[in-house]
Amino acid sequence: xxxxxxxxxxxxxxGTKVYGKSLVYADNAASTQKPSQVIDSIKDLYSNHYAxxxxxVHHLSQKSTALYEGARGTxxxxxxxxxxxxxxxxxxxTEGVNLVASSYLEPRLDPGDxxxxxxxxxxxxIIPWQLTAERTGAKLKIIPLLENxxxxxxKLPDLLxxxxxxxxxxxxxxxxxxxxxxxxxxxxxxxxxxPVLVDGAQSIAHMPIDVQALxxxxxxxxxxxxxxxxxxxxxxxxxxxxxxxxxxxxxGDMIMxxxxxxTEYNDIPYKFEAGTPNIEGTIGMAAALDxxxxxxxxxxxxxxxxxxxxxxxxxSEIEGLQIIGTAPRKGSIISFVLDGxxxxxxxxxxxMEGVAVRTGHHCTQPVMDYYNIPAxxxxxxxxxxxxxxxxxxxxxxxxxxxxMG
Ligand code: PMP
Numbered sequence: 001x002x003x004x005x006x007x008x009x010x011x012x013x014x015g016t017k018v019y020g021k022s023l024v025y026a027d028n029a030a031s032t033q034k035p036s037q038v039i040d041s042i043k044d045l046y047s048n049h050y051a052x053x054x055x056x057v058h059h060l061s062q063k064s065t066a067l068y069e070g071a072r073g074t075x076x077x078x079x080x081x082x083x084x085x086x087x088x089x090x091x092x093x094t095e096g097v098n099l100v101a102s103s104y105l106e107p108r109l110d111p112g113d114x115x116x117x118x119x120x121x122x123x124x125x126i127i128p129w130q131l132t133a134e135r136t137g138a139k140l141k142i143i144p145l146l147e148n149x150x151x152x153x154x155k156l157p158d159l160l161x162x163x164x165x166x167x168x169x170x171x172x173x174x175x176x177x178x179x180x181x182x183x184x185x186x187x188x189x190x191x192x193x194x195p196v197l198v199d200g201a202q203s204i205a206h207m208p209i210d211v212q213a214l215x216x217x218x219x220x221x222x223x224x225x226x227x228x229x230x231x232x233x234x235x236x237x238x239x240x241x242x243x244x245x246x247x248x249x250x251x252g253d254m255i256m257x258x259x260x261x262x263t264e265y266n267d268i269p270y271k272f273e274a275g276t277p278n279i280e281g282t283i284g285m286a287a288a289l290d291x292x293x294x295x296x297x298x299x300x301x302x303x304x305x306x307x308x309x310x311x312x313x314x315x316s317e318i319e320g321l322q323i324i325g326t327a328p329r330k331g332s333i334i335s336f337v338l339d340g341x342x343x344x345x346x347x348x349x350x351x352m353e354g355v356a357v358r359t360g361h362h363c364t365q366p367v368m369d370y371y372n373i374p375a376x377x378x379x380x381x382x383x384x385x386x387x388x389x390x391x392x393x394x395x396x397x398x399x400x401x402x403x404m405g
Contacts, residue, residue, distance in 0.1 A: 002295075002299060002303050002383075004384070004386055007295070007383065007384055008384050008386075010035040010036055010037065010291075011033050011034070011035050011036075011384055012036060012039070013025075013033050013034070014033065014384060017354070018351070018354040018356075019351075019352055019353075019354060021353060021354030022354055023354055023356065024354055024355045024356065024385075024389045024392050024393060024396075025356050025382075025384075025385075026355060026356060026357050026379045026380060026381060026385065026389070026393060027356045027357055027358045027378075027380060028205075028225075028332075028380045028381060028382040028385075029174045029202060029225070029333055029358070029362075029378065029380030030358050030380070031224045031225060031230070032205065032224065032225055032226065032227045032382055033227070033382075033384070034227055034228070034229070034284075034288070035227060035288070035291050037287050037288075037290070037291045038227060038228055038229070038284050038287045038288045038291065040287075041283055041284055041286075041287035042229070042280045042283065042284045042287075045064070045067065045279070045280055045283050046280065049063040049064055049067060050064060050279070050280075051063070051064045052064070052276055052279075053065040053068045053276075053277070053279055054253055054270075055252075055253070064279060067279075067283050068277070068279055068282050068283065069084075070286065071282040071283050071285065071286035072084045072087045072089070072269075072282070074286040074289050074290060075087045075234055075236075075285070075286065075289065078209070078289045078292075078293065079204075079209045079210070079211045079219065079234075079236055080209070080210040080211060080212050080213070081211050081212070081236055082212060082239075083239060084269075085239055085242070085267070085268050085269055086236055086237060086238065086239050086242065086268075086269070087234060087235075087236060087269060088234070088235040088236075088237065088242070088268075088269040088272045088273065089232065089233075089234065089269075089273055089277055089278070089281075089282055090220075090232075090233050090234065090235050090272075091231055091232065091233060091278070092222035092223070092224070092230075092231070092232070092233035093122075093124055093125075093199060093200075093201040093220045093221055093222045093233055094124040094128075094222075094233075095233065095235075096218075096220030096221075096233055096234065096235035097124055097125055097128045097129075097168070097197070097199070097220055098128045098248075099235055099248045099272065100128075100166075100197055100218050100220075100235065100237070101128040101129055101131070101132040102128075102132070102248055103245040103246050103247065103248045103272070104166075104195075104218075104237075104241060104244075104245050105129075105132055105165060105166050106132045106135065106136060107246065108165055109132065109133075109136035109137075109138045109165055110136070110137070110138070111136065111137030111138065112137065112138070112139075112163060113136070113137075113138040113139075113163050113164075113165045114138060114139055114140070114141050114161065114163040114164045114165065115129045115132070115133060115138060115139070115140050115141070115164070115165065115166050115167075115168065116140075116141045116142075116143065116159055116160065116164045116166070116167045116168070116194075117129060117140060117141075117142060117143070117167075117168045117169065118142060118143040118144075118145075118151050118169050118170065118180075119142050119143065119144050119145040119151070119366050119367065119370060120145055120149070120151065120170060120173045120175070120176060120178065120364065120366075120367055121168070121169070121170055121199070121364070121366070122170065122174055122199065122201065122362075122363050122364055123363040123364070123365070124199075124201075124363065125168055125169075125170060125197075125199045126140075126366070129166075129168060138165070141159055141164070142366075143155060143156065143159060143169070145367070145370050148325075148326045148327050148328075149173065149176035149177070149178045149324070149325035149326060149327045150178055150180075150327045150328075151169075151178075151180060153181075153184070153185070156185065156188055157188075160188060160189060160192055160194065162192065164189075164192075164194050165194065166194065166195055166196070166197065167185065167186075167189045167194055167195070167196045167197070168196070168197040168199065169182060169185060169196070169197075169198065169199065170198075170199040170201075170202070171198050171199060171200050171202065171203035172202035172203040172206065172207075172331045172333075173202070173325065173333075173364070173367070174201065174202050174333070174362055174363070174364065174380075175324075175325070175333075175335055175361070175362040175364040175367050175368075175376065175378065176324065176325030176327065176330075176333070176335060176367060177308075177325050177327070177330040177331050177332070177333030177334065177335065178325060178327040178329070178330060179203070179207075179327070179329040179330055179331055181329070182196075182198055182214065182216070183214060183215075186198075186214060186215055186216055187215075190215065195217035195218070195241070196216050196217050196218070197216070197217065197218035197219075197220065198214065198216045198218065198219045198220070199220055200219050200220060200221040201220070201221055201222055201225055202225065202331060202333075203221075203331070204221040204225065204226050205225055205226040205227070205292070205300075205382070206297075206300070206301060206304060206331045206332065207297065207301050207331075208297045208298060208301070211236050217237065217238050217241055218235065218236065218237045218238075218241070219234075219235075219236040220233065220234065220235050220236070221233055221234055223281060223284070223285035223288065226285075226288055226289065226292060227288040227291060227292065228281070228284050228285035228286075228287070228288030228289070229278075229280065229281045229284040229285060229288075230281075231278050231281050232278045232281030232282055232284070232285050234285075235272070239268070242268040242269065242271075242272070243268060245272075247265055247271050247272060247274065248272055248274075249274040249275070250263075250274055251274035251275040252274065252275055252276070253266065253270055253273060253274060253275065253276075253277075254266050254270055254271050254272065254273060254274040295383065300383045303383055304331070304332040304381060304382070304383055305332070307332050307381045307385055307387070307390065308330060308331070308332045308333075308334070308381065310387055310390055311332075311334050311379060311381065311390045311393070312334060314390055314391070314393075314394045315334055315336060315379075315393075315394060315397070317394075318338075318394065318397055318398065318401070319401075320338055320339035320340070320401065320405075321336050321337075321338055321339075321397065322336060322337050322338075322339075323335065323336050324336060324337060324371055324373070324376050332380065332381040332382070333378060333379070333380045333381075334378070334379045334380075334381075335362075335376040335377070335378045335379075336376060336377055336379075337373055337376055337377070338377070338397070338400065338401065340404075340405075341400060341401070341404045341405070342374075342375070343359035343360070343374075343375040343376055343377045344359050344360075344375070345400070345404055346359060346377045346397070346400050346404075347359035347377055349396070349399060349400045349403055349404070350377075350393075350396040350397070350399075350400060353392070353395070353396035353399055354392075354396075355392060355393050355396040357377055357378060357379050357380075357393075358377075358378045358380070359375055359376070359377045359378070360375045360376075361374070361375055361376075362376070362378060379393055
């Protein structure tokens with residue numbers, strides 16, 4: 001069912017040698033590699049169909065426009081939104097969160113209001129809210145972590161006060177791997193009339209997403225973490241929210257009529273897509289979503305869970321290695337620390353063995369503070385990784401111990 005060799009042959013970069021060794025790419029939570037189908041879609045656009053979109057009557061402009069709007073339909077289907085109007089193309093997760101903070105939340109905040117986030121958020125789901133809070137006199141409240149890397153949901157009833165005007169929470173932690181059970185959070189917030197933004201930057205590539213079933217108000221993700229290009233991402237928002245929101249940026253394409261006295265804005269979602277957008281990014285991202293759909297996200301999920309179980313077992317056997325993030329429900333991410341060895345040394349030596357991992361705080365400094373560590377080494381796996389590669393990673397960790405221990 002899962003022909004790993006065929007799948008790997010779709011990703012030209014996986015054949016790379018690093019210091020004469022076969023590359024083991026295990027930095028997928030930072031960014032994923034791209035299959036030929038994505039690379040070719042962009043080449044095809046530039047070779048055969050490219051022009052600026054929307055404003056042209058000529059053939060190529062209409063072709064580009066059809067591909068760009070077709071990509072919107074692909075995204076809508078991939079996350080099961082009810083309408084294409086609910087899909088806004090943005091630069092990535094970060095821009096999606098900033099857009100909601102500025103255009104949706106900020107005009108609704110008064111001094112003393114609260115924004116509820118969690119202790120495991122990526123900096124891009126912290127700082128936009130902090131900036132908005134600073135400008136309005138609102139404050140941030142935090143759902144705390146538990147030792148195993150889960151959120152302490154028992155605190156939710158106390159935290160969800162009528163002052164809370166929005167909850168923003170990640171679906172899957174990029175530094176711990178924790179999969180959050182967000183449905184009960186959304187339900188509880190909605191019972192109090194509070195909207196919820198879900199950061200789907202990590203979850204999008206690892207599990208089926210159904211925004212209607214989740215009933216979230218906003219869902220954001222980045223193309224580059226799901227095998228698509230960088231510089232493109234998606235803000236899903238319920239239609240009523242988008243209709244009620246002010247534009248985020250002004251410029252071409254987001255207007256109906258402009259005079260110096262008054263500007264009439266375009267319909268949603270165009271109202272939020274000022275200027276010439278990342279045309280090739282949207283088309284490449286749609287090719288990536290088609291690729292993932294072709295493999296089947298459920299199939300991907302179950303294979304990656306097997307990788308996670310095996311890697312967890314292998315790494316746990318290594319003396320002096322402590323896994324940070326041991327929640328019962330995790331995506332294929334294993335963060336760890338090695339006794340007495342700084343993660344930057346771990347990453348550098350592993351690189352010499354051809355193994356690409358990420359070391360640092362992973363843009364989640366509050367998580368590092370919680371565990372009282374400066375950084376971790378993070379192995380993040382994708383469906384194109386193999387059990388054999390996990391053995392190679394374990395060997396590279398042993399090499400680190402040998403050299404530094
Ligand atoms: N949230 C999470 C959970 C992430 O992992 C990341 C990327 N590491 C982001 C947000 C930000 O994504 P981007 O840099 O693509 O905007």
